[in-house]
Each structure stands twice: as C-alpha cells, then as structure tokens.
Amino acid sequence: MLRLSKSATIILFIVLLLYLVIVATPFGVLFLNSFKSMREIYLKPFAITESFSFDNYVQAWKKADLGSAYVNSLIVSVSSIGGVLLFSSMLAFMISRYRFRFRRLLYIYIITGLALPARLAVIPIYVTLNQLSLTDTRIGLIMVYIATGTAFATFIIKGFMDSIPMEIEESARMDGATPWIIYWKIALPLTKPALVVVGLVNFVNVWNDFFFPLIILSSSSKETVPLAISVFFGEFSNQWHLIAAALSMSIIPIMIIFFIFSKNFISGITQGAIK
Amino acid sequence: MKTKVKHILLFVLPALFFYTLFVVYPIGYSFNLSFYSWAGVGEKSFVGFENFKTILFGTFSGEFFNAVWHSIYFFFMNSIFELGLAFIIAVALTSKIWGRRFFQTMVYLPNVISMVLVGFIWSMLLNPQWGLINSFLELIGLESWAQPWLGQKETALTTVVMVNIWRNIGFYILVFMAAILNIPKDLFDAAYIDGAKNNKIITRIIFPLTVPTMQTLAILIFIWSFNIFDVVYALTGVQAGPYRTTDVLGTLFYRTAFGGLGSSRQDYGLGAAIVVIIFIMVIPLSMVYANVLDKRSRGL
Numbered sequence: 240m241l242r243l244s245k246s247a248t249i250i251l252f253i254v255l256l257l258y259l260v261i262v263a264t265p266f267g268v269l270f271l272n273s274f275k276s277m278r279e280i281y282l283k284p285f286a287i288t289e290s291f292s293f294d295n296y297v298q299a300w301k302k303a304d305l306g307s308a309y310v311n312s313l314i315v316s317v318s319s320i321g322g323v324l325l326f327s328s329m330l331a332f333m334i335s336r337y338r339f340r341f342r343r344l345l346y347i348y349i350i351t352g353l354a355l356p357a358r359l360a361v362i363p364i365y366v367t368l369n370q371l372s373l374t375d376t377r378i379g380l381i382m383v384y385i386a387t388g389t390a391f392a393t394f395i396i397k398g399f400m401d402s403i404p405m406e407i408e409e410s411a412r413m414d415g416a417t418p419w420i421i422y423w424k425i426a427l428p429l430t431k432p433a434l435v436v437v438g439l440v441n442f443v444n445v446w447n448d449f450f451f452p453l454i455i456l457s458s459s460s461k462e463t464v465p466l467a468i469s470v471f472f473g474e475f476s477n478q479w480h481l482i483a484a485a486l487s488m489s490i491i492p493i494m495i496i497f498f499i500f501s502k503n504f505i506s507g508i509t510q511g512a513i514k
Numbered sequence: 515m516k517t518k519v520k521h522i523l524l525f526v527l528p529a530l531f532f533y534t535l536f537v538v539y540p541i542g543y544s545f546n547l548s549f550y551s552w553a554g555v556g557e558k559s560f561v562g563f564e565n566f567k568t569i570l571f572g573t574f575s576g577e578f579f580n581a582v583w584h585s586i587y588f589f590f591m592n593s594i595f596e597l598g599l600a601f602i603i604a605v606a607l608t609s610k611i612w613g614r615r616f617f618q619t620m621v622y623l624p625n626v627i628s629m630v631l632v633g634f635i636w637s638m639l640l641n642p643q644w645g646l647i648n649s650f651l652e653l654i655g656l657e658s659w660a661q662p663w664l665g666q667k668e669t670a671l672t673t674v675v676m677v678n679i680w681r682n683i684g685f686y687i688l689v690f691m692a693a694i695l696n697i698p699k700d701l702f703d704a705a706y707i708d709g710a711k712n713n714k715i716i717t718r719i720i721f722p723l724t725v726p727t728m729q730t731l732a733i734l735i736f737i738w739s740f741n742i743f744d745v746v747y748a749l750t751g752v753q754a755g756p757y758r759t760t761d762v763l764g765t766l767f768y769r770t771a772f773g774g775l776g777s778s779r780q781d782y783g784l785g786a787a788i789v790v791i792i793f794i795m796v797i798p799l800s801m802v803y804a805n806v807l808d809k810r811s812r813g814l
Contacts, residue, residue, distance in 0.1 A: 241609040241702075241712055251606045255617050258603060261680070262620055265635050268646050272638065281644045285653075326529035333525040337515050345526065347804050352537050354734060354800035356741035359764075359789045360540035362547065362771055362782050367540065386536030389529050398811055409515070418521045447628025449744065465628060479638060486631055497626045501619045509692045 352390030633748020
C-alpha cells in the first residue's frame with residue numbers, strides 16, 4: 240500500500256473521479272433516456288425529461304411481456320446457482336480435504352474448464368439436449384448453467400477451503416462424523432465468503448445470458464429477461480425510449496443484488512479468493 | 515484425510531457428470547462434427563478434411579483470416595489497456611484515498627451488466643445523430659471530431675474494442691488489487707525507511723510482484739479474445755459491419771452455423787470446424803493455465 244503525499248492524493252483522486260464519470264455516464268444516460276419521449280432523446284440529449292412519467296416502462300413491460308420473463312429468469316437463476324454451489328462445493332470439499340487416486344488429475348480436468356470457451360460448443364450442447372428431450376425446457380437450460388459454472392466455482396471454493404485449518408474437521412472425524420456431516424455442518428458454513436463470490440458471479444452470468452436461452456428456448460412462455468427484451472432490437476428497433484426503459488428494468492435487479500453483496504464480494508476477491 | 519470410495523463418488527459424481535456432459539463432451543463432439551457436412555436436419559455426410567480446407571485455403575479463407583486478425587487485434591489492445599490501465603487504477607485504489615470503498619464498488623459495476631445490454635447502451639451513446647458522444651464533442655467545440663464511430667471502416671473495430679474494455683476492466687482491477695494487497699507490508703515499510711520514493715516502490719516492488727498475475731491474466735485475455743461474440747453482435751450485428759471490419763471468430767462461427775442474411779453457406783459441420791480451429795489454438799493454453807493455477811495453489 241502506497242503512502243501518498245497531499246498533492247499525489249489529490250491528483251489520484253481526480254484521476255479516479257474522471258474514471259468514475261466514464262463508468263457512470265452510460266448508466267446515467269440510460270436512466271435519463273428511459274423517461275424521455277423519442278423526440279426529447281433526439282433534440283435534447285443532455286436535458287432531463289420535461290414531463291416525468293413511467294409511461295415508457297409500462298409500455299415496455301407490456302410489449303416484452305416482462306412479467307413472465309422475470310419469473311422465468313428467477314427460476315433459472317436460483318436453481319442453477321443452487322446447483323452450482325451445492326455440487327461444486329461438494330467436489331471442492333473432496334479435493335481439498337481427502338487424499339485419493341486421480342485427485343490432482345481430477346482437479347486439473349475440472350479447472351481446465353476455466354479457460355475453455357464452452358459456448359462455442361453450442362451445437363453439440365443443443366444436439367445432446369435434444370436427445371434427452373430437454374430442448375425448450377428450463378431444466379435443460381439450468382443443467383447447462385450448472386455445467387458451465389462448475390470450473391470457476393470449484394476453483395474458488397477449493398482455494399478457499401485450502402486456507403481453512405482442518406483441526407475441527409479432524410476431531411469431528413475422530414468422533415465418528417461421516418464426510419457428509421463434516422461437509423454440511425462444518426466445512427460449508429466456514430466457506431461462506433467464497434460462496435458469496437461464486438454465487439454473485441454466477442447470478443450475473445446466468446441472469447444476463449442471452450446466448451444459451453436464444454439457442455435452447457423456443458417458446459415465448461419460457462423466455463428469460465434478456466430474450467424477452469430482444470424483441471425491441473428487431474420489431475421496435477428505433478424506439479429508443481422504450482429500449483431504454485426495458486434495459487433499465489433488466490439492469491435494476493442485478494444492480495440491487497450487486498450493491499447488497501458488493502462489500503462481501505470485493506473483500507472476498509481482494510482477500511485472495513482469486514489470485 | 516482418507517475415506518471410502520463410495521463417499522468419494524457421492525461427492526465427486528454430480529459435478530463431474532454435468533461438467534463432462536455439457537462442457538467436455540460437446541467439445542469432443544465438435545471435433546467429430548467438423549469432419550461432416552450437416553444442415554442440422556437429415557443425414558450427416560462425411561467430408562473428411564474438406565471443411566478445414568474450405569476455411570483455411572478455400573472460399574472461406576478470406577473471411578476467416580479477416581476474423582482471426584481482428585481477434586488478434588482484440589488481444590493486443592486488451593492486453594495493453596486492460597492490463598496497463600487496470601494496474602494503474604489498482605495501485606490508486608489500494609492506496610489510502612478518500613472514498614476508496616465506493617470507487618472499488620463502482621469500478622466493478624459495468625461487469626455486472628450483460629455484454630449485449632452494454633452493446634445497446636453504447637450504440638445509444640454512439641448514435642451519429644443524437645448520441646451523447648458526438649453531442650458532447652460539439653458542446654466543447656470539437657465538432658470536427660464527431661463521426662459515425664461504428665458506421666465507418668476506420669473507427670468501427672477500435673470502437674468495439676474500447677466498449678469491450680469499458681465493460682471488462684473492472685475484473686482486472688480487482689484481480690490486481692488482490693495481488694497488490696497480498697504483498698507483505700514489511701516490504702513497503704522497509705523501502706520507506708530506506709527513503710524510497712513512490713515511483714521506485716511502484717517499479718521495484720509492486721510491478722515485479724504482480725508480474726505473475728499479469729501472466730495469468732494475459733493467458734485469459736488471449737483465450738477470451740478468441741471467444742468474443744456478444745459485444746460485436748450487439749454493436750454491429752451478426753454481419754459485423756461495416757463490410758465485416760468488426761468480424762471476429764465468434765460472429766463468423768455464428769453466421770456459419772446458424773445462418774443469417776448474407777452468410778454464404780450455413781452448415782453445422784463448417785461451423786464446428788471453425789470452433790475446432792479455435793480450440794486447437796486455445797486448449798493447450800487452457801491446460802497451461804490450469805497447471806499454473808494448480809501449482810500456485812500448492813505453493814510451488
């Protein structure tokens with residue numbers, strides 16, 4: 240950590256402020272435009288709307304059928320994150336705590352997936368889902384997300400578990416506790432900081448994903464939020480006031496969740512969840 | 515600790531099953547598919563290395579190498595800006611600065627928004643008629659700089675690259691911050707006692723000790739550069755206009771496999787062959803990366 244002189248502090252602070260402007264302006268413009276009429280967007284790019292109303296939001300909500308899209312996105316996100324956290328933490332626990340054959344090979348096999356562009360294999364993924372009659376189902380989508388989330392989750396959780404002392408677990412084992420009890424009652428609660436990081440990263444990925452729903456889902460009743468919103472990119476592609484309202488609505492839930500968990504998330508990462 | 519095989523299987527199998535079925539097996543299957551011609555329905559017909567010939571030497575080679583070149587351009591620009599800028603900002607954010615926590619949160623904010631949405635927000639800002647960027651340039655008297663950023667060959671690709679950097683840099687900043695906070699405090703204390711100036715501390719302590727982080731991040735940037743799709747899709751469409759000047763392997767693959775106006779030929783096999791070529795470039799590096807991480811976690 241640097242010790243800064245007064246002048247250096249001020250210069251760096253100004254640099255950071257400028258950076259903040261670059262980060263925040265696009266969001267600001269989006270929210271401003273979401274309340275404007277199309278005419279106002281064209282003529283007064285910097286001004287705030289003259290007649291404030293939620294008209295754009297109501298229209299966008301109806302046109303994109305966002306109600307059912309939110310429900311779908313919530314089902315898919317929550318189930319796949321639950322799956323990823325459970326299965327990956329079980330795997331990470333085994334790799335971190337026990338010695339068995341092929342352990343290191345298994346670990347490398349899994350974390351190779353950290354850097355594999357899994358999405359590019361979308362054709363075979365689709366074909367496989369089709370053979371299992373799981374195309375156009377939420378469960379198919381959830382399974383794909385569990386699979387694509389495994390490498391990152393296992394890597395982070397295993398790394399975190401490695402740094403937790405094993406004494407409590409050892410003594411529990413001496414008292415005859417099964418691996419499942421040790422995992423569920425002792426290891427998992429201690430791993431919470433890592434689970435927050437993994438959960439948030441996965442929520443962001445799944446909630447935002449456009450690509451897999453586009454390929455896997457076909458009936459509009461199952462559409463997730465990004466897919467529902469994509470209706471504006473084709474049919475209503477010049478109605479920027481509606482697009483802005485729709486985008487704002489899809490961003491708001493994730494921003495709320497991010498701000499709630501951001502403190503845990505950032506301290507989780509900077510304290511060595513990722514190295 | 516040791517335990518029974520049945521316990522090991524119970525803990526390992528669920529994750530292993532999903533990961534193998536939907537990540538590893540599809541990659542293997544892509545290799546198989548790349549030797550066939552297949553429109554998605556009906557019979558596949560075996561064509562041997564024909565797809566690879568078409569891509570590397572045949573009618574597709576122009577488009578293919580155009581896209582490869584752009585992916586490499588992405589890699590260079592991302593390495594310079596994401597690593598360079600992220601390093602500087604991370605140094606600032608790990609110093610004692612007023613509002614540090616707030617900045618740390620804000621820096622990561624663009625990362626929580628999907629690339630597709632980021633693309634649409636930026637196409638709003640970059641709109642040649644009423645976008646904020648051009649309006650701002652006019653406001654400060656630089657009308658002559660205002661231009662259709664995404665609509666002309668000279669600026670389109672770089673604009674897409676910059677939007678991509680805007681979205682992703684927060685991740686790199688946080689990783690650098692983690693690396694810097696990991697440096698033992700004594701090193702700083704000792705250097706300050708010896709009367710070292712901050713620029714010396716940055717170049718002699720912080721920089722050398724974050725080089726390993728830079729190396730792993732550079733591997734990731736390389737791999738992700740060949741995986742780019744959303745940002746181009748959202749900013750300039752599947753056609754990667756103008757005149758394919760923003761085309762990358764991801765969009766080329768999408769057009770080939772799933773069609774779209776103007777694609778010269780739609781074929782799953784041909785698409786799979788493009789993917790296989792990407793995998794051949796990327797998988798060895800993925801394994802190097804996994805090995806580095808594994809070694810580092812064991813303190814080697």
